Amino acid sequence: MTYKTILAVFSIHHKEQSLRSAAEICASVGAHLSLLIVKLASPPPIGEYAAAVSVDWLDERQRDIVRLETSVEKAKAILDQTGVSFDVATMYTESAWADDEIGERARYCDLTLVGDGLVADPELRSRTLDGALFRSARPVLIVPRGKTATLTPKKVVLAWDSGFEAARAAREAMGILAGADNVQVTMVDPRASYGRNGEEPGADIAAYLARHGVSVAVERLPSEGRSIDEVLNRFAQDASAELMVMGAYGHSRMRERVFGGVTRSMLETASVPVLMVH
Template sequence: MAFKTVLTVTGLDDGDSDLKVAAGLCAEIEAHLSVLVLALAAPPPIGEYAAMVSDGWLEERQTDLDRSKERVAAVSAFLARSDVSSDVTSEYPEIAWADETVGRRARYADLTVVGPRLLAGETLKDKVVEGVLFSSGKPLLLVPEGGSQPTLKPKRVLVAWDSRIEASRALRESLEILDAAEDVRLVLVDPMEGEDKHGAEPGADAAAYLARHGVKVAVDRLPSAGHAVAEVLRRHAVDISAELLVMGAYGHSRLRERIFGGVTKSMLENQSLPILMAR
């Protein structure tokens, strides 16, 4: 899929670092950059003490709205200095509904980019990631701090394959990237044979699908050897000098991943290279 519109989200206290990352990616693929300035509002006071705290709550809201206008102006000034086509909007939802707000905005983009500054946070990062993955139907690109310059034209790509719907969606969303790459590794960790698992020859069907699209793909079947799947993927990405990891996200429910952990949760907590996720 061609990425013609790229969305990135920035908070009130963020600088230009994430904007530079997103603008650089847009310049690389000649895409439009859409920036969402997002501030999270505290819920209105309720109960018997509401009258006592309402003035403070209103003052806090007005301060946030004023800061949001300032942030929009700063982002607009940055974009005016950039060569990419762009627009900027702002939203001020309550914290509980922020993911839905992000998801609705992300539906009008082909890809949402989360840069290092936003990834370093907690609440805002969680709302953006979950909003895109669960409420937009569009892919998400996580760009961690450090490492090489992020690119949407990588030469070497690692694709994490587990035969789930989410992984299939990630393949489809990244086809244009994979087709242009020189080396694509379809990686299976502890694959199981069987019709309801990975098939008679694990990875063969997915590799054939990619090959029909012109992708230069090889299948790597790896044992976990007692290590977590996420750790095996990260190590293999280093071994093959991958510039991008493509994977499906949240094969299990969000609640289960939060309580028991999972590959998605581990990858979100410890990124070693850019990751394109889809669900």
């Protein structure tokens, strides 16, 4: 996959270093940075008969728009110094519609970047992830706080479970995998089974990647009572991986929200940048 346009979603409380980091990621692969600064509108007050609209609420919305415009000017001034090709757009929207609107914008980019620019706004981060993963058909790069991401990593971990989402993630990241010096296909407690992992778990995906010129090795890891996300995070750290590639939401979102799941945990606890694909 060649990345020509990267969408980076930020809140109005973005920091200069976060913007520069997004620009550096784009510059490293010669991509255009499409910056989207989003402000979620405050919900209207509900009175006794839900008929009265608060003057304070209207004033607050107007102040939000001014803050949004100010944030755009600051972002442009910073990005002008980086030399990267960029455009800046804004979105002032209701929380309930944000994931649809962000997802629609993401369809016209090759990748959505979710990093430090959303740390100060957990609700917007959640809406951005939902929109980008479920409504764009594009990969999402999640960068944990304090971490530096690259689209030209030398060491990559591919989290593999033989599922549809993992297969799609591997295909979407093929350019990254082929350019790496070392790709470790990582399986946690794999079982040899007909129609899924095969007689030798990991052999099929390793052969597929090798035919694309990927330098690949297979690691079968025992969980030993630990959660899958904990095993993957520990392995990525020990392997000094610069990126993890994985499928997202092999189960329904509702099931993961109620019972937990690897995707949900990795979104919250990833130890290295993660490229996710649903």
